[in-house]
Amino acid sequence: MQLKLEHFNIKIGQHKVLLNIADAKELGVNPGDRVRIRGHQSLSAIVDTTDDMVPPGTLGVFSEVYEHFEDWDKPVDVIPAFRSKAASVIKKMMDKRPVVQEEIKLLVNDIVEENLSDIELSAFITASYIHGMTDDEVEWLTRAMIDTGDRIEFDNHPVMDKHSIGGVPGNKISLLVVPIVAANGLLIPKTSSRAITGAGGTADLMEVLSPVEFSSQEVKEIAEKVGGALVWGGATNIAPADDKLIRVEYPLSIDPYYQMLASIMAKKGAIGADNVVMDIPVGPSTKVPTVQAGQKLARDLINLGHRLGMNVECAITYGSSPIGRKVGPSLEVREALNVLESMEGPNSLIEKSAALAGILLEMGGAAPRDRGKEVALETLRSGKAHEKMKQIIEAQGGDPGIKSDDIQVGQYTADIFASTDGYVIEFDNKWIIEIARLAGAPNDKGAGVAIHKKMGEQVKKGDSILTIYAEKEFKLDTALTTAQRTNPIIVEGMLLKRIPGIYGFQ
Numbered sequence: 001m002q003l004k005l006e007h008f009n010i011k012i013g014q015h016k017v018l019l020n021i022a023d024a025k026e027l028g029v030n031p032g033d034r035v036r037i038r039g040h041q042s043l044s045a046i047v048d049t050t051d052d053m054v055p056p057g058t059l060g061v062f063s064e065v066y067e068h069f070e071d072w073d074k075p076v077d078v079i080p081a082f083r084s085k086a087a088s089v090i091k092k093m094m095d096k097r098p099v100v101q102e103e104i105k106l107l108v109n110d111i112v113e114e115n116l117s118d119i120e121l122s123a124f125i126t127a128s129y130i131h132g133m134t135d136d137e138v139e140w141l142t143r144a145m146i147d148t149g150d151r152i153e154f155d156n157h158p159v160m161d162k163h164s165i166g167g168v169p170g171n172k173i174s175l176l177v178v179p180i181v182a183a184n185g186l187l188i189p190k191t192s193s194r195a196i197t198g199a200g201g202t203a204d205l206m207e208v209l210s211p212v213e214f215s216s217q218e219v220k221e222i223a224e225k226v227g228g229a230l231v232w233g234g235a236t237n238i239a240p241a242d243d244k245l246i247r248v249e250y251p252l253s254i255d256p257y258y259q260m261l262a263s264i265m266a267k268k269g270a271i272g273a274d275n276v277v278m279d280i281p282v283g284p285s286t287k288v289p290t291v292q293a294g295q296k297l298a299r300d301l302i303n304l305g306h307r308l309g310m311n312v313e314c315a316i317t318y319g320s321s322p323i324g325r326k327v328g329p330s331l332e333v334r335e336a337l338n339v340l341e342s343m344e345g346p347n348s349l350i351e352k353s354a355a356l357a358g359i360l361l362e363m364g365g366a367a368p369r370d371r372g373k374e375v376a377l378e379t380l381r382s383g384k385a386h387e388k389m390k391q392i393i394e395a396q397g398g399d400p401g402i403k404s405d406d407i408q409v410g411q412y413t414a415d416i417f418a419s420t421d422g423y424v425i426e427f428d429n430k431w432i433i434e435i436a437r438l439a440g441a442p443n444d445k446g447a448g449v450a451i452h453k454k455m456g457e458q459v460k461k462g463d464s465i466l467t468i469y470a471e472k473e474f475k476l477d478t479a480l481t482t483a484q485r486t487n488p489i490i491v492e493g494m495l496l497k498r499i500p501g502i503y504g505f506q
């Protein structure tokens with residue numbers, strides 16, 4: 001069928017086209033089917049149908065497809081196309097049948113080429129979430145994710161890297177670990193994801209201070225110039241499949257185990273990391289509920305690293321309550337910058353950052369065995385880490401003179417008050433994240449939550465235990481209503497319940 005082209009200037013993250021229902025009927029295709037477009041360049045796209053957005057005889061194309069055409073006045077030939085072969089690989093995974101390396105390559109290729117619909121992508125995510133993957137399959141997935149994107153080859157080695165599996169609110173430690181490590185002369189070109197299950201990933205945080213979207217070549221130049229970088233992996237074309245999968249995981253607020261392994265390790269592999277430290281926060285309502293589960297994940301990460309030629313060390317860390325007291329991009333950056341400026345800030349943040357940076361300093365030979373943490377703390381205290389962070393901010397195009405107090409947070413605020421005297425006996429990370437997200441984080445940088453009382457801390461009736469920040473009033477209202485309904489921080493007197501003895505009180 002010959003159709004005229006009409007461009008919709010919208011990026012939808014897929015090769016998608018719009019057909020009038022009458023044309024779709026004649027072609028015999030339904031929404032979600034594929035068509036092959038034969039014109040100046042041949043490509044396939046996923047169909048959506050409309051009865052009014054495009055008239056019969058016209059093919060509406062979104063930006064991803066538009067980029068493939070040069071001559072807009074020329075009609076194109078549109079025919080029904082077969083389903084992507086990747087769809088049958090996904091079906092195999094749903095049936096829990098083994099797949100081979102070629103099939104995984106084909107699947108990842110189609111993900112990168114934007115040939116899969118969100119329905120197919122979420123089926124893939126769900127299949128691996130429910131059935132898991134073998135060690136071989138995860139290695140192939142990781143390799144395919146590396147091979148379908150850019151690689152950075154550094155002349156200087158060792159290349160150091162750090163990554164957290166996420167899942168604990170307020171985990172802003174990369175903003176301290178990277179400058180500490182770089183200030184000690186080690187190269188650390190760190191790419192991060194945006195939030196997956198949280199209210200602000202490291203990329204969302206760093207964006208408060210400087211741009212984070214760079215090409216791989218630019219990342220290389222920044223890291224070689226100042227020794228470190230803190231950029232968004234999704235913009236670099238490093239492991240480009242990663243961000244397309246995260247886009248589907250984010251609304252489900254899930255991070256399937258094997259996807260997570262591949263997502264993290266592909267980013268490390270693509271930059272040629274030699275030594276990597278992995279942060280595994282453990283605790284109820286994190287991604288890893290128990291230390292045993294954390295140990296298994298550590299073994300899997302170390303094993304996958306070994307298969308890919310990387311030296312991986314893992315740190316199982318405390319994840320039962322947030323790191324520091326702030327959750328949400330600008331609030332977290334303020335807290336982290338304050339530590340760099342003055343060494344003032346929550347112990348949990350300083351301790352954890354120094355411990356992880358210390359492991360890297362030891363792995364890279366910049367500190368003697370068992371003295372890494374001490375060296376890391378000294379790097380913070382001496383101001384060298386702050387100096388290095390300023391250089392990184394400047395190299396990425398931000399203002400190196402920025403102070404923690406300059407960072408704007410949401411102007412609409414509301415508090416949750418303790419209704420009784422007592423102690424915090426329960427702390428629900430998941431609801432804290434949900435409240436911060438409802439308040440607008442991570443997209444509204446100033447939105448989030450400040451936590452005034454953490455697990456075990458004493459509370460007086462009427463104390464504020466939580467402040468919600470938002471940039472928009474209606475988001476504050478939704479977040480506040482949820483906070484009041486869910487009660488994520490439970491305060492009780494230390495005596496929870498009195499159980500009388502057999503003889504009662506004599």
Ligand SMILES: O=P(O)(O)OC[C@H]1O[C@H](OP(=O)(O)O)[C@H](O)[C@@H]1O
Pocket residue numbers: 162163164165166167168174191192193194195196197198199200201202203255
């Ligand atoms: O949103 P959730 O799932 O908590 O975690 C995602 C965050 O965890 C990792 O942190 P880092 O890059 O090691 O600092 C990712 O890159 C991302 O920023």
Ligand SMILES: Nc1ccnc(=O)[nH]1
Pocket residue numbers: 163164165166192193196255259260261263264
């Ligand atoms: N799935 C992931 C978890 C944490 N970080 C990532 O980059 N990816």
